[in-house]
Amino acid sequence: MPNFSSADLVELFRRELELCKVTEGEQLVILAEPSSRSEYVEAAFAAGLALKARVLQAVLPGGSPVPLPSSRTGSGAGLTALDGSPLALSLLQGADMVLDLTNEGFIHTESLGKILRAGTRMLFVADPPEVLARNVPAAEDKARVQAGAALLRAGRELHVVSPHGTDLVADLTDAHPGFQCGIADDPGRWDHWPSTMVLAWPKTSSGQIVLAPGDILLPFKTYVRDEVTLTIENGRIDKIAGRGADARMLELFFEDANDKEARFLSHMGWGLMRNADWFAMALYDRESLMGMDARGLAGNFLFSTGPHPFMDRHTHNHLDIPMRGCTVAIDGHKVVDNGTLVEENA
Numbered sequence: 627m628p629n630f631s632s633a634d635l636v637e638l639f640r641r642e643l644e645l646c647k648v649t650e651g652e653q654l655v656i657l658a659e660p661s662s663r664s665e666y667v668e669a670a671f672a673a674g675l676a677l678k679a680r681v682l683q684a685v686l687p688g689g690s691p692v693p694l695p696s697s698r699t700g701s702g703a704g705l706t707a708l709d710g711s712p713l714a715l716s717l718l719q720g721a722d723m724v725l726d727l728t729n730e731g732f733i734h735t736e737s738l739g740k741i742l743r744a745g746t747r748m749l750f751v752a753d754p755p756e757v758l759a760r761n762v763p764a765a766e767d768k769a770r771v772q773a774g775a776a777l778l779r780a781g782r783e784l785h786v787v788s789p790h791g792t793d794l795v796a797d798l799t800d801a802h803p804g805f806q807c808g809i810a811d812d813p814g815r816w817d818h819w820p821s822t823m824v825l826a827w828p829k830t831s832s833g834q835i836v837l838a839p840g841d842i843l844l845p846f847k848t849y850v851r852d853e854v855t856l857t858i859e860n861g862r863i864d865k866i867a868g869r870g871a872d873a874r875m876l877e878l879f880f881e882d883a884n885d886k887e888a889r890f891l892s893h894m895g896w897g898l899m900r901n902a903d904w905f906a907m908a909l910y911d912r913e914s915l916m917g918m919d920a921r922g923l924a925g926n927f928l929f930s931t932g933p934h935p936f937m938d939r940h941t942h943n944h945l946d947i948p949m950r951g952c953t954v955a956i957d958g959h960k961v962v963d964n965g966t967l968v969e970e971n972a
């Protein structure tokens with residue numbers, strides 16, 4: 627395993643900031659909290675200077691609105707300090723680019739929308755150095771995910787099946803197709819390094835999802851061991867069946883959440899990240915890893931539960947569940963075939 631010294635990290639961040647088109651004279655804010663990886667803050671600062679950007683570092687107090695440890699879970703609950711600080715918010719709104727090195731990011735917060743609407747672009751980085759290095763985006767990844775998003779935009783329904791019995795149809799009407807490619811290079815754009823995925827926010831879906839052994843439950847960062855069948859009606863998990871520990875755990879999760887929004891499906895889509903490692907999650911301390919390898923792996927099917935910004939659902943109870951071996955089709959056009967990514971121009 628490479629030893630990422632400071633010099634290696636500076637070069638890594640310089641390449642990434644170049645992909646994000648950070649140029650001379652741009653205002654770059656490095657956003658952190660006290661427990662952020664200090665070596666990332668230092669490397670990003672140096673990388674920004676190397677590109678002759680006007681670099682500023684902002685450290686906000688840690689602490690999130692979620693009454694649980696929220697480090698690299700993917701719920702993106704944000705820092706309460708930002709919610710309470712108009713000064714910090716205006717700083718981020720005034721930047722050309724924000725490099726978000728907080729532990730959890732702002733993925734599902736209302737603050738994020740306020741920052742992006744001001745024209746600031748933002749890149750979130752939370753995974754360990756080796757994961758970042760293995761998954762440095764290629765410039766063409768943006769076109770790849772945009773092609774997938776265009777299919778979703780033109781499509782009427784997304785159909786996912788698997789040999790284990792998954793058979794779900796999601797309505798793509800007004801489903802706000804989106805993508806992540808690890809590059810934030812347009813004004814008002816948010817992205818996440820590493821990530822290469824296409825997703826939509828269906829307002830309704832129905833059928834069943836069968837989680838198979840080896841699939842992954844995030845944020846628990848565990849591999850499914852026993853099949854779990856989720857019955858979906860009107861975009862909501864109506865029933866959880868299965869005799870193993872995973873079915874029981876999911877049932878308890880929703881019970882404990884005691885949140886009527888938690889059982890609804892959230893975003894869904896597929897991964898295009900070719901260098902992703904499904905087993906990275908087994909090799910790192912849980913708190914140190916966001917798990918973007920699992921979320922972005924080329925040929926996965928990723929669905930999630932809880933928040934839905936286009937239906938005004940803002941719950942923090944967010945599960946991301948990437949699955950292997952599925953076939954995903956948009957109006958009959960396969961984009962993933964038995965767990966293998968299908969790309970026309972690949």
Ligand SMILES: [Fe+2]
Pocket residue numbers: 700893930944945946
């Ligand atoms: Fe998610």
